[in-house]
Every structure is written in C-alpha cells, then in structure tokens.
C-alpha cells in the first residue's frame with residue numbers, strides 16, 4: 001500500500017461502489033480468490049460491512065460494526081495490502097479462549113485422513129459429538145481445540161468442529177473464525193509453505 005494511515009484518513013471515499021464483476025476466468029492462478037470475502041479482523045460476512053470507494057486510487061474502505069474496525073484495501077487483496085484506520089489485529093487463539101463459553105457441545109464436521117488409513121485410529125470421526133474444553137494456538141493449524149469424546153481427551157483443528165447450538169454466540173464466533181482463516185490465514189500459510197518447498201528444492205539442486 002503506497003498510502004499511509006494519515007493519507008487515507010484524508011482521502012475521500014464517496015464514489016459509487018462498483019458491482020462485483022462476474023467470475024469468468026477459469027485459468028485463475030490464485031486458487032484462494034474463491035474463498036468467501038470477509039472482514040480482515042473478525043471474519044464477518046462482507047455483506048454485513050459498510051463499503052465505500054475511491055475510484056481514482058481503486059481503493060475500498062470497509063467498516064465493520066461487529067468488531068468496530070475500519071480499514072482500506074484494494075479489491076480482493078491480502079491482509080498485508082490493507083491499512084487499519086481504526087481497530088487492531090486480532091490474536092485469534094487468545095480472543096477465542098477468552099470469548100467462547102466453555103465447555104460447549106460440538107460435532108466433527110470434517111474427516112481426517114487417519115480415520116480412513118490408520119487401522120489403529122480410535123480418535124474422533126466425522127459426525128461424532130464431542131465436548132470442547134478449550135482452544136490453543138497451533139503453528140500448523142492456526143487454532144486447535146481440546147475436546148473430549150467419551151472419557152478420552154484429544155486435540156482437534158478448530159475448523160473441523162461445528163458448534164451444536166446454531167443460535168449461540170459460540171457458533172457465530174467460530175463460523176467467523178473459519179471464514180477469516182480460509183480467506184486470510186490459510187492462503188498466507190500455504191503460500192509460505194509453497195515458498196519453503198521451492199527454496200528447499202532449489203537448495204537440493206545446487
């Protein structure tokens with residue numbers, strides 16, 4: 001972003017907001033473009049955000065009533081291309097640990113490879129009902145949950161869980177987190193992973 005926060009606070013965002021373009025290119029080199037757009041801080045659905053536009057600079061200003069954040073970014077950009085005018089970045093593991101009401105009931109909504117390929121696997125499986133005890137930071141998965149199934153305790157990727165009570169705050173917070181993770185965390189993580197793999201391969205070739 002070539003503008004500072006001060007520049008952007010002065011900038012006018014009063015041009016008509018363009019309608020989204022129909023998605024017609026199939027040979028898309030950005031496989032993450034299809035992830036659902038959402039608030040860069042809290043994962044709120046983009047339809048719930050107030051959007052304004054500066055046509056000359058092709059910049060959008062987003063105001064999220066859910067997390068009280070205001071930010072500016074080009075269309076469908078990454079988080080690093082955005083500037084926060086109000087609010088701050090979220091420490092998701094700490095935020096969820098503090099905000100969610102524990103324990104709560106959930107079920108497994110995605111299967112893992114081990115349940116199919118490991119004959120000794122006795123952990124949670126797709127559609128199992130579990131109790132979520134707490135969440136913690138995970139370098140590999142972003143946030144993981146400590147869950148109990150029967151008498152045993154396991155850790156599980158938070159995104160593999162769905163809160164049983166659809167009307168609860170827990171449900172909303174976790175669905176927002178999933179949306180945010182897919183759009184802004186997972187993509188950056190996989191891009192970094194691809195870069196590391198490329199570097200490692202180049203080192204091998206030398």
Ligand SMILES: [Zn+2]
Pocket residue numbers: 039040041042043044064065066067068069
């Ligand atoms: Zn938000």
